[in-house]
Amino acid sequence: MSMFDVVVIGGGPSGATAADDLARSGYSVALLDRDGRIKPCGGAVPPRMNADFHIPDSQLVAKVTTARMISPTGRKVDIAIENGFVGMVDRDRFDEFLRARAARAGASRVTGTFLRIERDTGTTSVIYRDKTSGEEARLATRLVIGAEVPGGDKIPYVIACHEIIEAPRPSEHYDPTRCDVIYDGAISPDFYGWVFPHGTSASVGMGSMIREVDLKKATAQLRAASGLTDCKTIRREGAPIPLKPMECWDNGREVLLAGDAAGVVALSSGEGIYYAMVGGRVAATACLASGRVRDLKLARQLFMRDHKTVFRVLASMQNAYYRSDERRERFVSLCHDIDVQRLTFEAYMNKKLVRARPLAHVKIGLKNLAHLTRIVPESYV
Known part of the structure; x- marks a missing residue:
């Protein structure tokens, strides 16, 4: 039985991106995915995704x-x-585009359902149920990226x-x-x-x-x-759909989580495609780093370095405004503000908080406080 450098479990945007990056770097990769899986998803993606991950415009079914x-x-x-x-x-078409691209880069596509990970005499194997035969099969590997490993009992969703x-x-x-x-x-x-x-x-x-x-x-x-x-x-x-990045993404041995399995979905918006692809890329980067187990921790460190602040702000917004209809009414009223509108979508398209207009941030903070403390009368909402 051949030994893979990495087995990627899950062929969504995160797993397919990790497999593509690793295959292009010369690693032997198996991409294990269930047949016909389509995740419920609004399908919204920022323009930055096209640039960062070389996504052709033809993959966009609409521009809002x-x-x-x-x-x-x-x-x-x-x-x-x-x-x-x-x-x-549309995830039906988009996810398959990513999986096919990874295969063209050299990843081996395997269709089946993940069952478990086994370790025997120093060898790690991913056990899955083969789609064609219905029998259990195994993929021997040095490292595992889990982009579809259940973790719902550990994080809110x-x-x-x-x-x-x-x-x-x-x-x-x-x-x-x-x-x-x-x-x-x-x-x-x-x-x-x-x-x-x-x-x-x-x-x-x-x-x-x-x-x-x-x-x-x-x-x-x-x-x-x-x-x-x-x-x-x-x-x-x-x-x-998970709503909080997990505190630890690796097991200290040979397994690293990515995408939904790591909880990288933005609170408040529920946006996950772009962040999943970033999660797949940093997972691949961690695997490529040096081959040392401790370097698997690089994945979470790299992701949180760039996106921790945005995730924290979105979590605060959800906690503040999603708890009642009265709060939701105030939130929509706050969206009338031109500074809120501009900064929100600048942050969305660029995937970072825009600090070019500090006065606008101050104004938004004051208006937000006024709504949450009900200084703004309900009749004006």
């Missing part, structure tokens, strides 16, 4: 130039995305549910260049709902950490409220 925030009372705030756009990808529907004609309810974000406790009591255009289709979904929430019912209510009830449903998907 306006974001509409909708409050519990139906207040709508449209935010123009200046000097850029929010790209949209949202259960997300979405439906891909045929896109309706443009109307007051639906604009193929606008993404709608719905902050309404009737849809999600602790997160949000979304309607994102995907070209000829659209993603309609929501998420919640509250297990009692009926996700299918809430999604149906969202479609009705958005005038999309009569649109044909193409497919439905549901899955947990």
Whole structure:
């Protein structure tokens, strides 16, 4: 049985990126992925992703130039995305593009379901159920990148549910260049709902950490409220989405977590594709560093160096505004502010907090405090 340098478990954006980077660096890599897996995802990606990971424009099924925030009372705030756009990808097509690219770089694609990791006389093996034979099989390896290893019992997560529907004609309810974000406790009591255009289709979904929430019912209510009830449903998907980076990403031996398995999904927004790909890249970098076990810790260090502050700010925003409809109403009201709009999408597109306008940060901080302390009367919200 041949020995791989690295076995990557999970062929989503994180695992496929890690496999691609490692294969291009001359490592022998096996990419293990389940057949037909599609993660529920709105599909929003920043322009920086295209540049950082050489993603062709053809992979974007839509370019959004306006974001509409909708409050519990139906207040709508449209935010123009200046000097850029929010790209949209369909995970069915996008993830396969990434896996195929990794294979062209030299990674060996293996289709099956991960079962466990075994260690015997100094050899580490990834055990999986082969898609074709249905039998257990093994991949001997020196290192393992787990981009789809269960970790939901260790970190908080949202259960997300979405439906891909045929896109309706443009109307007051639906604009193929606008993404709608719905902050309404009737849809999600602790997160949000979304309607994102995907070209000829659209993603309609929501998420919640509250297990009692009926996700299918809430999604149906969202479609009705958005005038999309009569649109044909193409497919439905549901899955947990982690909401906090894990404190440790490696086991001190030969296993390193990446992507969802490491919890790299941004709070407040639930954005995960770009961060997953960054997680895959830093995982590959750690494996390439020197071959020493202690260097696996580099992955988390590199990721948090660049993104820790943004994650902390987004966590604070979710904790402050997602707890009640009264707070959500104030949050949408705050989105009227032009400084909030500009800095929010500059940070989104560039993946870092913009510090070029310190006065704007001060103004936003004061307005945020005024809303949270109810200095701004509810009648003015």
